[in-house]
Amino acid sequence: xxxxxxxxxxxxxxxxxxxxxxxxTFILYEKNKFYMPDRIHVDYKNKTILYMPxxxxxxxxxxxxxxxPENRKKSRPVIDGLMLLNDYDTGETIxxxxxxxxxxxxxxxxxxxxxxxxxxxxVKTVGLVGAGVQGFNQLRxxxxxxxxxxxxxxDLFKEKLPDFIQKVKEQISGVEVVSVENxxxxxxxxxxxxTTTTSNEPVFPNKxxxxxxxxxIGIGSYKPNMREYPDAxxxxxxxxxxxxxxxxxxxxxxxxxxxxxxxKDNQIETLGNYILYEKNKEEIIKGTTWFKSVGMxxxxxxxxxxxxxxxKEKGIGQEIEL
Amino acid sequence: xxxxxxxxxxxxxxxxxxxxxxxxTFILYEKNKFYMPDRIHVDYKNKTILYMPxxxxxxxxxxxxxxxPENRKKSRPVIDGLMLLNDYDTGETIxxxxxxxxxxxxxxxxxxxxxxxxxxxxVKTVGLVGAGVQGFNQLRxxxxxxxxxxxxxxDLFKEKLPDFIQKVKEQISGVEVVSVENxxxxxxxxxxxxTTTTSNEPVFPNKxxxxxxxxxIGIGSYKPNMREYPDAxxxxxxxxxxxxxxxxxxxxxxxxxxxxxxxKDNQIETLGNYILYEKNKEEIIKGTTWFKSVGMxxxxxxxxxxxxxxxKEKGIGQEIEL
Numbered sequence: 025x026x027x028x029x030x031x032x033x034x035x036x037x038x039x040x041x042x043x044x045x046x047x048x049t050f051i052l053y054e055k056n057k058f059y060m061p062d063r064i065h066v067d068y069k070n071k072t073i074l075y076m077p078x079x080x081x082x083x084x085x086x087x088x089x090x091x092x093p094e095n096r097k098k099s100r101p102v103i104d105g106l107m108l109l110n111d112y113d114t115g116e117t118i119x120x121x122x123x124x125x126x127x128x129x130x131x132x133x134x135x136x137x138x139x140x141x142x143x144x145x146x147v148k149t150v151g152l153v154g155a156g157v158q159g160f161n162q163l164r165x166x167x168x169x170x171x172x173x174x175x176x177x178x179d180l181f182k183e184k185l186p187d188f189i190q191k192v193k194e195q196i197s198g199v200e201v202v203s204v205e206n207x208x209x210x211x212x213x214x215x216x217x218x219t220t221t222t223s224n225e226p227v228f229p230n231k232x233x234x235x236x237x238x239x240x241i242g243i244g245s246y247k248p249n250m251r252e253y254p255d256a257x258x259x260x261x262x263x264x265x266x267x268x269x270x271x272x273x274x275x276x277x278x279x280x281x282x283x284x285x286x287x288k289d290n291q292i293e294t295l296g297n298y299i300l301y302e303k304n305k306e307e308i309i310k311g312t313t314w315f316k317s318v319g320m321x322x323x324x325x326x327x328x329x330x331x332x333x334x335x336k337e338k339g340i341g342q343e344i345e346l
Numbered sequence: 347x348x349x350x351x352x353x354x355x356x357x358x359x360x361x362x363x364x365x366x367x368x369x370x371t372f373i374l375y376e377k378n379k380f381y382m383p384d385r386i387h388v389d390y391k392n393k394t395i396l397y398m399p400x401x402x403x404x405x406x407x408x409x410x411x412x413x414x415p416e417n418r419k420k421s422r423p424v425i426d427g428l429m430l431l432n433d434y435d436t437g438e439t440i441x442x443x444x445x446x447x448x449x450x451x452x453x454x455x456x457x458x459x460x461x462x463x464x465x466x467x468x469v470k471t472v473g474l475v476g477a478g479v480q481g482f483n484q485l486r487x488x489x490x491x492x493x494x495x496x497x498x499x500x501d502l503f504k505e506k507l508p509d510f511i512q513k514v515k516e517q518i519s520g521v522e523v524v525s526v527e528n529x530x531x532x533x534x535x536x537x538x539x540x541t542t543t544t545s546n547e548p549v550f551p552n553k554x555x556x557x558x559x560x561x562x563i564g565i566g567s568y569k570p571n572m573r574e575y576p577d578a579x580x581x582x583x584x585x586x587x588x589x590x591x592x593x594x595x596x597x598x599x600x601x602x603x604x605x606x607x608x609x610k611d612n613q614i615e616t617l618g619n620y621i622l623y624e625k626n627k628e629e630i631i632k633g634t635t636w637f638k639s640v641g642m643x644x645x646x647x648x649x650x651x652x653x654x655x656x657x658k659e660k661g662i663g664q665e666i667e668l
Contacts, residue, residue, distance in 0.1 A: 066383050075397050090437030115412030115426050
């Protein structure tokens with residue numbers, strides 16, 4: 025059994041390879057070539073455990089995550105866990121991967137793949153709302169997907185910004201990084217806007233003119249009580265692109281305007297369907313676009329399998345004697 | 347993170363230490379000092395995955411099992427998997443144990459603990475119906491719990507018996523091991539009878555006189571459509587002892603006679619309650635007794651924690667770099 029920790033995973037694979045794989049996964053989702061049971065939640069005393077199983081045609085696996093909000097106070101990652109990869113025929117666990125690294129990379133790559141498909145090739149500026157681990161990873165992938173010259177960051181907790189900006193500067197070369205005082209300013213200065221907050225209220229002012237012609241990547245809101253985008257965005261959009269059909273119920277960014285009739289079901293389309301069948305992409309990306317992701321176990325198993333195969337090929341990882 | 351494989355686990359701990367711990371677990375169950383969510387099943391194309399989470403007051407964990415019946419044809423274990431042990435405060439996985447070894451040992455120890463409590467000290471013969479991995483483990487623990495002189499084995503598939511008997515003779519010293527032609531003969535010759543089959547029909551003839559004065563340990567039937575014991579056993583009993591309240595629904599050995607009114611709810615008692623509060627044990631074990639186990643995640647987490655602590659103490663296992 026092969027154990028792959030954070031270092032191993034980062035040695036195995038490039039960001040573009042992960043985005044290529046995520047792109048294939050959007051197609052796989054449309055072709056329905058997988059079995060993905062419902063995500064399983066166990067909640068106990070402010071601790072959450074998630075089990076995310078998924079079967080492909082030649083492998084299966086489970087992402088096991090712990091979400092412990094109180095870790096923040098201890099300067100430990102809130103999300104931790106493991107990805108188990110299993111032999112399709114015998115059930116044997118063939119590999120275990122660090123779950124927080126996998127989650128960070130695949131979520132970053134999902135956002136980056138969104139950028140590849142719903143933004144013009146010549147965008148130069150990215151605005152990020154939410155200066156956390158996931159925000160950082162979104163920026164890494166955004167800067168691979170497009171030739172970004174400037175990053176604009178906002179976070180409600182300003183004291184986080186100097187360290188965050190320092191880290192971005194160190195890890196992403198050749199890009200200017202600045203912070204702004206509010207999200208209105210951020211909207212004005214950005215071509216692409218990425219949100220990675222855990223907000224329950226929209227993080228932007230509800231003004232139509234601020235949203236027009238921009239490309240939005242929504243990552244944060246993953247529960248029905250969470251919302252990052254105001255009604256104004258929806259009023260200037262034709263369509264919202266999503267990663268999985270479950271997004272309609274899972275995120276307040278969709279369920280809330282759907283319930284109020286502001287957003288219609290036929291305005292929501294999976295990114296896979298758009299990639300496969302949309303003929304008007306050139307025109308669409310010139311307007312306002314929004315990709316809203318909630319994530320799914322299918323991304324994890326596909327990316328984990330790729331990382332495992334690369335690790336075997338390159339002789340990376342710790343071999344555990346069974 | 348410490349990985350403990352089969353060899354490591356067997357080096358860490360003795361069978362009696364595991365039975366002592368299981369005994370404590372029966373008490374823990376009565377005192378309700380744990381949180382055990384429902385066992386989670388995922389079924390797909392004749393493959394079953396189980397997630398069995400459980401929280402104690404200072405640790406939590408998940409037993410992850412794969413049940414692949416087709417492995418039998420490939421001479422691979424049908425049940426495989428891993429036990430994850432996690433830090434209570436941070437969620438971090440601190441240890442991974444081989445799940446099939448843990449399952450085999452804790453299930454054997456649950457049966458053995460039953461023998462400690464519902465059989466007279468001077469029993470000399472054990473009959474086993476079901477010559478598989480679990481049958482073998484039940485015998486190992488039975489021979490620790492009592493001074494057994496003779497083992498009598500029956501299996502519907504006679505061709506399995508020579509190898510099984512050979513294995514028992516090699517691993518359990520100083521005990522005579524024989525096979526019989528049918529379960530009636532087995533009942534006549536045994537003081538204790540253990541069943542570890544996956545039968546859907548009772549494996550014994552429905553004759554009262556065969557059951558009187560004997561002690562039964564039922565391990566096999568763990569689904570409502572499975573049954574190992576005929577009505578005759580129930581008709582000569584005062585009470586059935588169970589490991590968990592869920593047994594009433596989970597095993598056909600109880601749900602079937604309960605539905606038909608043959609067995610009354612007040613005839614069913616947890617072994618923990620019996621250990622703690624029964625004053626008439628001496629008298630009871632002279633009559634016919636039955637302990638029916640279906641297993642639960644609480645056993646796994648308690649035994650896994652003990653094994654982990656012993657392994658740390660003795661410097662056993664493979665340390666994985668995170």
